[in-house]
Amino acid sequence: MNTTDFLSIANAICPDRDCIVFEGKRWTYVQINERVNQLVNALTRLGVEKSDRIGMLHVNCNQYIETYYAAAKLGAIFVPLNFRAKADELAYMIGNAEVKVLFVGNRYLDMVNTILPQLPTVKECISVEGGAALTYEDLIRTASSDEIFTDIGDDDITILMYTSGTTGRPKGVPLRHNAFVTYVLDNVDPASPEIEERNLLTVPLYHVAGIQAMLAAIYGGRTLVLLRQFEVKEWMGMIQREQATRAMLVPTMLKRVIDDPDFSNYNLSSLKVITYGAAPMPFEVISKAIQVMPWARFINAFGQTETASTITTLGPEDHIIEGTEEERQKKLKRLTSSIGRPLPDVEVKIVDEEGNTLSFSQVGEILARGPRVMTGYWKDEQKTGEVMTSEGWLRTGDMGWMDEEGYIYLSGRADDMIIRGGENISPEEVEDVLHSYLKIEEAAVIGIPDPEWGQELRAVVVLKKGEEATSEEIIEHCRSKLAGFKRPRSVAFIEALPRSAMGKVLRKKLREQYGQS
Amino acid sequence: MSQLGKRYRCTVCGTEILCTKAGEGVVVCCDKEMEVQEPKPLPSSD
Numbered sequence: 426m427n428t429t430d431f432l433s434i435a436n437a438i439c440p441d442r443d444c445i446v447f448e449g450k451r452w453t454y455v456q457i458n459e460r461v462n463q464l465v466n467a468l469t470r471l472g473v474e475k476s477d478r479i480g481m482l483h484v485n486c487n488q489y490i491e492t493y494y495a496a497a498k499l500g501a502i503f504v505p506l507n508f509r510a511k512a513d514e515l516a517y518m519i520g521n522a523e524v525k526v527l528f529v530g531n532r533y534l535d536m537v538n539t540i541l542p543q544l545p546t547v548k549e550c551i552s553v554e555g556g557a558a559l560t561y562e563d564l565i566r567t568a569s570s571d572e573i574f575t576d577i578g579d580d581d582i583t584i585l586m587y588t589s590g591t592t593g594r595p596k597g598v599p600l601r602h603n604a605f606v607t608y609v610l611d612n613v614d615p616a617s618p619e620i621e622e623r624n625l626l627t628v629p630l631y632h633v634a635g636i637q638a639m640l641a642a643i644y645g646g647r648t649l650v651l652l653r654q655f656e657v658k659e660w661m662g663m664i665q666r667e668q669a670t671r672a673m674l675v676p677t678m679l680k681r682v683i684d685d686p687d688f689s690n691y692n693l694s695s696l697k698v699i700t701y702g703a704a705p706m707p708f709e710v711i712s713k714a715i716q717v718m719p720w721a722r723f724i725n726a727f728g729q730t731e732t733a734s735t736i737t738t739l740g741p742e743d744h745i746i747e748g749t750e751e752e753r754q755k756k757l758k759r760l761t762s763s764i765g766r767p768l769p770d771v772e773v774k775i776v777d778e779e780g781n782t783l784s785f786s787q788v789g790e791i792l793a794r795g796p797r798v799m800t801g802y803w804k805d806e807q808k809t810g811e812v813m814t815s816e817g818w819l820r821t822g823d824m825g826w827m828d829e830e831g832y833i834y835l836s837g838r839a840d841d842m843i844i845r846g847g848e849n850i851s852p853e854e855v856e857d858v859l860h861s862y863l864k865i866e867e868a869a870v871i872g873i874p875d876p877e878w879g880q881e882l883r884a885v886v887v888l889k890k891g892e893e894a895t896s897e898e899i900i901e902h903c904r905s906k907l908a909g910f911k912r913p914r915s916v917a918f919i920e921a922l923p924r925s926a927m928g929k930v931l932r933k934k935l936r937e938q939y940g941q942s
Numbered sequence: 943m944s945q946l947g948k949r950y951r952c953t954v955c956g957t958e959i960l961c962t963k964a965g966e967g968v969v970v971c972c973d974k975e976m977e978v979q980e981p982k983p984l985p986s987s988d
Contacts, residue, residue, distance in 0.1 A: 437962035438947040612986040615960050617947040620981060624988070641988035646947075673988065700987045726987040738987050 427577045427602035429497045431609065431644035432458055438616040439646040445487045446667060447651040452487060454646070457494075463565035464495035465573050471526060471549055475500035475575060478522045478585060480547075481631075482506040482515070482537065483530030484653040488553045488561055489630050490639055492528055497583050500575040502599075504585045505631040508533065509848075509908040516540040518587045518595055519547065521804065531556045579603040585803055586633055588730040588849060597803025600633075604733035604797040607770055608637065609644045616646025623648040623695075625669040627655040627678070632847075634703060634726070637734035638673055647671070657681045661691040668695040673726075675847035676706045677878055683714050694720050702726040702735075703847030707876065708761045715744055727764035727833075731812070731819055733797040736773065737833055739765030763832045764825075771795040775827055780814070788826045790839045792818040841932045843872035845880050850911050852932070858906045859884055859913075862899060864892040867922055869930050870913060873942045881942070884913040885935050887921055894918075950976035 432454075435444070440455040452460070473479065479496040481489055481503065489505075496503040504522045506515060508530070515536070519527065523546040529537050531554045541547060552560045583602045587595035614620070624642045626649055628635040642649045650667045652659060655678050664672065674682070679701055682688065699714070699721045706725065715723060722741035728734040739759065746756050759765075767773040774782050775789040783789045798819045801809035812820045822842065825835045843850040852870040859868035866889045872880035884903075888894055896916035903912045917939045923931040946964040951957070954972035958979070961969070969976040 434960065434962055613988065614981045614986075615947065615949065617981060619947075638988040641986065645986075671988065698985055722985055724985060724987045735987050741985055 426606050426610070427497070427579065427581070428583055428605050428640055429494065429577065430606075431640060432461065432494055435616040435643055435646040439618060442621065442646060443648040444643070445490060445649050445651060447485075447487045448653075450487070457487070457491065459570040460565060461491050461494040461498065462570040462572055463568040464491055465498045466571065467564045467568040468495055468499060468501075468526065469573065470568070473499055473501055473526055476582075477501045477525045478504050478546075480504040480506055480519055480522065480524035480527040482508055482533050483528065483553050484508055485626060485630050485635070485651045486530075486553065486653065487651065488528070490643075490649070493584075493630075493636075493639070497577075497602075498573060498575060500577050500581060502582050502585050504587075505636070507587065507595075507631045507908070508629070509910060511906060511908055512536050512540050513906075514595065514908070516543050518597075519544050521594075521597055522585050522587075525549070526551065528553055528561065529557070530554065577602065579606065584636060586631070586636070586730050594854070596805060596808055598730045598799050599801075599803050600730075600733050600799065604799075605637065605640050607796045608733065608735065608768075609641055611768065611770055613641045613645045615644060620646075621648070622671060623650055623667055623669045624671040625650045625652070625660070625663055625667065626673070627652045627660060628673050628675070628703075629654075632703075633728070633730045633734045634673060638700075657685050658687065661685070661688070661693060664696060665692050670695055671698045671700070672696060673700040673702075675703045676701060676710055677846040679714055680707070680710045680877065683710070683717055688717065693718060696721045698722050698724065698741075700724045700726050702728070703844075707879075711744075711760060725763075725765055727835075729821060731799045731821070732771070732793055733799070735768065736771045736793050736795075736797070737765045737767050739763055739832075759832055762834045763828075764835055765833065766831045767793075767833070771797065773827075773833065774818070775825060775833075783826075785829050786826055788824055788836050791821045791823045791825045791833065793821055794818045841871075843870070843880050843882060845872070845875075845882065845910055846878040848910050850882065855882060855884070855903070855907060855911055855913065858903050859886065859899070861906070862894075862902045864888055864894045865899070866890075869922055869932060869935055871932060871936050871940055873915075873940050875942060881915070882911070882913040883939060884916045885922065885939050886916055886918055888918065945978065949979040951979050952976050 436454045436458045441453050443451045444454040444457040445452045493503045526549045527547050528551045580601050582599040584600040586598050624647045723744040725739035726735040727737045772794040777789045822839045824839050827833050855870045866887045868886045873883045875881040899916050923934040950959050950969045952971035
């Protein structure tokens, strides 16, 4: 089985149900399947073959999902690109993936045009909304809607997704059909003529959680209500208007919803399941959310790109704080810091620095194994060797411990990745930009606690001798070279960075001295 | 009669199938009529 079967199955069971709702337009499953087939035929005409890479640079929209399915039906590899990336970052990802056909939203066309000369593999650049020579709707309008069948193996790669690494450049994570199929078949009920669910999707589709939610929705015959991006009042209005039953939020979004002064003016009682994840959830946020939305069931889902999204969940029953005082304390502790228990098809263990399995309550690195875990990074044996063991375990980079009932608790990153609003940010990447500023001798970037974003970036900077600089000018320097979410929000000036005997910057020491907000 | 969108499970070998087009026949595996599965309660993490 592969992910294209999800669409075929739902199309057979609930053909006339709305599949996608986006900006006032609605498409049924039959209509989406037809548009996907038209795109498949159009891409075939453009010379796309099995295993070719098809890039997408845009916010969430119906064409995003159609393009994924068209790529999948062709056995091609879909490459969703972070729309917040700057030109240099994009050029790297598109070049590294050797994208052949690139779909681009209007707002990104100018930037893409500046980097296209560096990207010889890109044969076609297609404008999603119009505005370029080749446009999406023109492409499919003249194409046949006949089904094309391609031989697709369970282990074929369906998505190449880029994730931030600790050593600068984003890493390509190839994800196989089987990684998603295993999850969806184990966890999601298939489409049913009697059960109608509506999922409001605001998590970006370049993020693995967005892709997982999209695939689960299609298999489940759910209606996917899309928002280009999260905006709190638009989100609440859409829940109310479409009577959405499910939504996924990162903690930052959930906080904005429950803190909004107009929260009580919206009827959000249709929401039955709210999933959150991608960053630590402040206790005060989740406890308030439970209190103000007592009709919803909450699930904390934990995973990463390398595991094709969710590997552990803290379920709805863990969000109900009741029982004896001892039970209440145990549940409160779980709600505060546990990411729940591994899903049935995932093996998880906690190991020390030598790779020895640790017993309950001992802190070590969390390792995962199973059909959803990647087998290695795209064209990068060195980085693959750093995270994959010879027995197929993935080193997640997260530190944690397990209690006697199998609940896992996070205790920080094994590396120094900063997670701001659910986005992984590599300090090295930001430091490279800081180092390009002529007045800076050396710099390190650390995450500091932030009630809104979970973490914010602080640059710790050593100026060159005789130089003077302000925080503002350093932040301004970063503005033009980095995606907004990667820009440091504060700067600390010091005499010298603390380093180990081997010359490595001691980030832990920096966090201890400068890591408070 | 088989039912559209229903999952059937073989009580002998454990095979599960999903009906994507309903018809007059019954669904049989290991010489036994397969059982209709009930949907799971609401949550899945998406």
